[in-house]
Amino acid sequence: MSDLPDPIPAATLVLMRPAKAGPPELLMMERVQSMAFAAGALVFPGGRIDPEDRALAQAIGGGVDQAAARVAAIRETIEETGIAPALDPLPDAALAAELRHALEAGTSFSELLEHHSLRLDLDALTPFARWCPTFRETRRFDALFFVAEAPPDAHATAAEAEASRTFWAPAERVLADASSGRARIIFPTRRNLERLARFASVDEARADAARHPVETIVPWIEDRGGESWLCIPEDAGYPVTAERLETARRS
Numbered sequence: 001m002s003d004l005p006d007p008i009p010a011a012t013l014v015l016m017r018p019a020k021a022g023p024p025e026l027l028m029m030e031r032v033q034s035m036a037f038a039a040g041a042l043v044f045p046g047g048r049i050d051p052e053d054r055a056l057a058q059a060i061g062g063g064v065d066q067a068a069a070r071v072a073a074i075r076e077t078i079e080e081t082g083i084a085p086a087l088d089p090l091p092d093a094a095l096a097a098e099l100r101h102a103l104e105a106g107t108s109f110s111e112l113l114e115h116h117s118l119r120l121d122l123d124a125l126t127p128f129a130r131w132c133p134t135f136r137e138t139r140r141f142d143a144l145f146f147v148a149e150a151p152p153d154a155h156a157t158a159a160e161a162e163a164s165r166t167f168w169a170p171a172e173r174v175l176a177d178a179s180s181g182r183a184r185i186i187f188p189t190r191r192n193l194e195r196l197a198r199f200a201s202v203d204e205a206r207a208d209a210a211r212h213p214v215e216t217i218v219p220w221i222e223d224r225g226g227e228s229w230l231c232i233p234e235d236a237g238y239p240v241t242a243e244r245l246e247t248a249r250r251s
Helices: 051-060 064-081 093-104 109-115 171-180 187-196 202-211
Strands: 008-017 025-031 046-048 126-131 141-149 163-169 220-224 227-231 242-244
Touching (some): 008 064, 008 202, 046 064, 051 109, 064 093, 093 109, 126 187, 163 171
Antiparallel strands (some): 008 046, 025 163, 220 227
């Protein structure tokens, strides 16, 4: 019998926007040092799927699990960054800030949507990946990753309880900062950044997702010539599928 904690259902949103020159930029957060999981690491916005997300998904219809994950990804992005994606009509900056403050104060997402006559555009989020590591950590997540285009002129600000900063950057720059020691990223984030670094637009990311149907990625440890490597499947769309265990940050 496994002594691993049960995985927490979660959702993550990779927001992409065109850059003035060069590859698209991704929205990243640096988690505060006091967090129980991935403290101080760079991550995409996201978090656990709450019962209210499932209730709203059930009301919308179209597959509760997938819809609930999309709802959670949108809600968490609003709470953590102040950006309100995948809503129709798209909120302006003032309304996005109002939605964020109301969510932080405990108002339900469904109530806010109804009050402001907003509709969730769940199709704006494209399923990209699903990760459920078996790392022996205090918290373990079964996380669905989605990609979406950022709203025009989206301005992100960090939620103090969650992140020390938010910023936009190409995937290659985030990877370079991690390789140089200027930033910290955990194994699933690194692998997804490497995959995202190959795309010149959100449309290319969506097309790649269509070529690789989402299946749950469960990394495993493999002995290679006397060294331990942390591995993932070679057919899931990732350009790098193994890293030495000693360098792979898992939390």
